[in-house]
Structures are given as C-alpha cells and as structure tokens.
Amino acid sequence: MERNGVIKLIPRSAVPRQHTPLKSRFVFKVKRDAEGTPTRFKARWVAKGFSQRPGIDFDQTYAPTPAAKTILTVLAVSLQRQHQLHQLDFKSAYLQADLKEELYMELPPHFTDIGDGAQRYAGKVCRLLKPLYGLKQAGRAWAKKLHTFLKTNGWAQSNVDACLFTKLHDDGQRTWIITYVDDLIISGSSERHIRACKQQIKESFEAEDLGPLTWYLGLHLTSPADGVLHIAQTQAINDIVNDYNLAAAASVSTPMRVGIDASSISEQPDRRLPFRNLVGSLLYLGQPHETRLTRSTASPLPMTVTVWLLATVTCCVTAM
Template sequence: MTEEINALLKNHTWSWVPSSPSQNLVGCKWVFRIKRHSNGSIVRYKARLVAKGFHQRPGIDYVETFSPVVKPATIRTVLSLAVSHGWSLRQLEVKNAFLQEDVYTAQPPGFIDPIRPSYVCKLHKALYGLKQAPRPWFHHFSTFLLFVGFIRSQANTSLFIFQQASHTVFLLLYVDDIVVAGSDSTHLQQFISLLGGHFDIKDLSPLIYYLGLQVLHKYGTLHINQLKYAHDLLHKANLLNSKPASTPLAAKVRLSISDGALISNPTEYRELVGSLQYLTLTHPDISFVINTVAQFMSAPRTSHLVASKWILRYIKGTIDLGLTFTPQTAAARLSANSDAD
C-alpha cells in the first residue's frame, strides 16, 4: 500500500483541496491481489487504490472513454514474426492510469493527512506525471511513440511499428500492459530506457506470462497456452472433476432461441461465454461453437447453458493444449478468402 501511495504522489496524481458541497465526492477503496506465475507460485503482492466509479453520473461527472486493447490475432501474428526472425520479446507495465476528467475523491483509507483531514483529493487531468494534460493518457503515450518514429498500424490502433535501417520494433498495447518485440536487443533496450525516462514503466523482463497467456521458450520455438486461465474457468463453474468431452459440442445438437426454459440468472451465462471467447486466443478449435452459443446472450435458455458447460468439459480434456510457433524458413505468404453475399 505504501509503495502504491508513493507512486501516486511521485506522479502528482492529485492535489489537496478543501471540500465543497458542489463537488461530487467519489469514494475510494483498496483492492488487494496476489499476482502469480502460471504454475501458481507468487510473483508479488499488489495493492491498488481504486475510485468507486458508481458514485459518478454519466454525462455529468464523466464522458465516454477509450482503453487501447490489442486484438488476439495481432498478438499471435507478432509472436509468429518474432519467432521466425529470432527477435527479443520483452514485457512492460505502465503504472497508475487515470482518466482525464476532474474527479474529487476521499482521502485514501489508512493514509489520511493529519494536517488536512477534512480536505479531499482532486485528481489531476495529468497522467503518468504529465500535468494539465487535456486528453486521455493514451493520446500522450501514442503521441510520444509517433514522435520517436513509430507508426500506428491501420489494422489495429494498439499496434505500433518502428522501422529504421535494419532495426524493427513492434509494440503491442493492452490498456497498461505492453509487449515489445525487436530485431536488435541493444536497440530494444535503448528504446525501453527512453520510454522509462518519460513514463513510469515497470520492466517485467522477458515475456513469460501476459494477459493470462503462459509463454514458453524452447529451442527456438515459442509455445503459448492458457492453462491457468482454463483451470480457473473450470473451478468457477465447479467442473474441475467433471468427465471430459471428446468434442466441443454434442453431436447433432441444434440450438434455437426457444429450446428450453429461460435462465433465471442470465448474467452467469454471459460471463461464462465471454470468458470462453478469450480462451479462443490459444484454442481456435472452439471458435465456431463459442460463436454459436454467443448468439443467445440476450435471452439464454437452459439448453444454451448446457452447451456452454459441454464446451468446458471439452476444455477439461484438452486443457494442456496451446499454440506452438516455430521459425519459418520460407518467405511469408498471405492469402485471403471472401464469401460473397
């Protein structure tokens, strides 16, 4: 908690101001999390100070915001390129992301200023130490990348590419998690140092565990799986001890919008299907069936829930499977197919 408070103060996240009846005071709380390796061992203990956003009113206290989220297909493509060319893969994390609106919060629990106990915290419009910034942090981060020579991919706004002579760097941005792949390890380290001089960056060393992906490097190949993520899904659904299914969907099953009774708690179904969609990053074999069960999100029925849990039973039997990237010696060739309507 002290480390988090010191990081917030270092970045000039807020200033003390007297409380006023005109302020919509947003509460705050500590959220504790244990960050683990893919094998379950502890990486570190994390404490995050978060604002209670439900105290805000849309259109009055905040406007629409945007978080950069890289597409799964882009992640796979960059990993494939990095393996084929033997590039270095590094993982970074940006500390302390905030929005751009004026927000007044209560003082952090356990860290009340003894001199000004009745004051409140006014969050700056600045992010990562950039004072009086009028736009969201992503604007400043992307502007910096463009300034130093990166270009933004037209296919994915969260992918930035740098090319200069024989040096190439790919940067993937998922909210505040970053993966960089570079053709030259020395040049890549120079860029990371440059980035750290302008933003509060934590270098998490070589890419090993990213967004629930376990990344294994072996003999020039790279293997990714979501073993821990899949295990947590099975645990949440109470299916860890279930009998594995041999196919993602039962044979001759045709789901319809009227088959079975409506589910009393549709949120459970939506959360399950949404979680399964993220699993397709390393399990493309379930993409079709996930698309099928996702068509009934508005009014899910018991038959749809049964089909979703069947998919989990299939995952139970294939939990250790993933994607392996091997170096490609032949020139890359892209092909596309279009289904004309």
C-alpha cells in the same frame, strides 16, 4: 499519492459549489506468475467513476486495446523472422497520465480511523491531479499520453490497429511495439535497438523491464529449440475448473452425445446454472485463438443451450 502529485488535500469548504466530490474505495488483488504462484498483494485506491456526470466530470472515454489477431500476428511474424520478444510493465500507468478535468474525491471509508487520520484528514477531500483508477477517462488519458510519446519519438502508428507501432531504423532494421494498457511488447531482430527502445521509454515513464516475453495477458509463452511458439492457458483453465467444480469431471472428446434430440429440450433455461458466467468464461478463454468451441459459445441456440453449455465447459478443460 500526495507526495507523487496524484492528489492534493484541501478543505471540504474549498470545493466549488458546482462540483460534487466522488466516492472512493480500496480494491485488493493478488498478482500471480505463469505458474499461478502469488507474487504481489496489491491494494489500489480507486474512484467510484459510476457517479461521474457526463459533460462535467468527463467527456470522451474510449481507449484502444489491440485485437487478439494483431498480437498473434506479431508473435507469428517475430517467430518466423527469428526476432527477440521482450516486455515492459508500466507501474501505476494511469497515474502517469494527465488529467484535464477538475475533479474532487472523498477519502476512502474508514481512512480517518488509521493512526492519526482523524486529526490529520478531518474535514478534508482530495483534488485529483492525475487520472486515478476508476475514472471513466483514465484509460483514454493514459493511452493518449503513451501513444503521443511513441509517435513523437519516431514510431509509426498502424492504420489497422491503433496499438501497433513500428520503427524503421537507419540500418534497415525494424522494431515493433504492441501496447496493451500497462503492458508493452517489443519485437525486433536487433538486441541493440530493443535496449535503446527500453531505455528511451524508461527515461520518460516509470516502467519495469520484464526481460524476454514469457507471460502476457494470462498466456504462458515458451519458444523451445523446435522453432514453435507454445501458448498455454493452464492457470486460466484451472480457475474455471475450480470456479465451476469441474475437478472431478470426466474427460470427453466431444461436447455432447451424438444423435441427441435437441427438440425435446425445454426452451426455458435452467435457472440453477450460471449461464452468463459460463459463456463469458469460455469466450474469455478462447479470445487468443478462435476455435470451434468459441465460435459455438458465442451464439448458442436456445434449444440446445442447457445440455450443450455444461458439456462444452467440461470438454474445453481438455480440448483447449
């Protein structure tokens, strides 16, 4: 972090009186491929942004992300026009952005216990030079840098979705880009223009070329010879099955029994059931494709929620 210009170690006594160093911690995550197989084990050092003071440590925080309908529309148009779909992944995206605020941060707990840490880092804190993960403004800073770069290089930003960009080339060919934090989709009919786009981005940012689009935001995408784009969420569904112990649940075709008398059900929810977790899991699963299940899950009635919710979770395992 120090070598890459993300932080600068300074004596604690050098921190201006009006600034309070933020706390920090490590977050561990397992990255998986389309089959759910672990591919990387990540340890990310993050700031505890909840302690930031508005107007002093940060100002604006909003960072755009593309609507699910935008992503699906671009995928559908690309398929209809026989475009190629490729993907780039920005490495430690936030750390490639610029931080305008003056911020200081503590070293993570027990960091000085490792190796010669006690001697090297005693009495030191960090001056943040880049928007570390966890800062309230980090996402906005990254989006601003990436979007400014694209617009400067001839990409037109959509008036409908701030994360959709298009470029009309001299030969009449058109290329689309969708940005989603550190993931980027490129759609175009010309392989030459796609290669040029990748090269231009990689000259200014540290990014990995992931090739043809097959795995995006938990979606497994395949486009066989029949001209139909198949989208699967096998891993996400398996996670829900495991989290809520539904592996032995029987498959059903409807969420609940026909003719059930909902008025006889108590309006008080069963506190033993994790209602919010269940609803959130279903809504997240249904984001890419609005269905009868997701519309109902978004606004369940108090009288029917107890029976309906568990039935819907079980049903969605096979229906979605």
